[in-house]
């Protein structure tokens with residue numbers, strides 16, 4: 755898909771129906787989950803993904819204060835994007851519960867409260883700096899987002915393959931479809947914004963090269979990010 759303007763990208767995105775609708779979730783055979791074993795080593799991975807999806811709300815709050823977040827087109831995308839990521843966290847939590855792994859009724863609050871103060875302060879500073887750079891930061895933000903969404907999608911594909919659990923695969927197929935639409939949005943807007951200015955290209959390259967980290971790291975302890983990545987991408991076929 756070769757979009758020429760950000761508005762075209764938004765119009766495309768808005769035409770995409772949601773996959774994880776109430777009907778889709780209602781049709782999942784939740785009671786069949788505990789009939790199939792889930793490899794214990796994948797439970798922390800599921801928890802990590804659930805938490806990172808939930809933390810999107812925190813990122814969204816931060817991003818709303820930046821020039822990118824104030825752009826009406828991107829803002830419109832982000833409203834739906836953030837709601838979709840919340841659903842991903844919720845269905846993953848329900849999967850864990852149905853698989854016999856209890857979670858606290860207030861798990862969402864706990865996840866948000868567990869984010870370290872240093873992370874919050876760093877983000878506050880980054881947001882403030884971003885405001886100084888202004889609109890030129892949009893390309894960087896979109897490039898960052900595209901990498902995050904793409905790596906998340908690959909992570910879910912690997913999880914589905916490694917878990918080999920019919921109900922989890924059904925859930926992940928729905929999530930992956932939504933992540934793919936997110937990827938298309940971020941990647942398309944990034945391309946448009948990067949083509950606009952050399953400063954944007956240099957800035958994006960510099961920031962991605964020096965500051966990019968896998969999604970969730972920083973907000974979540976490094977040990978958890980490392981475990982998730984090693985488990986998903988460490989085994990046979992992982993690197994490929």
Ligand SMILES: [Fe+2]
Pocket residue numbers: 807838839842929933
């Ligand atoms: Fe997601």
Ligand SMILES: [Fe+2]
Pocket residue numbers: 839903906932933936
């Ligand atoms: Fe996403």
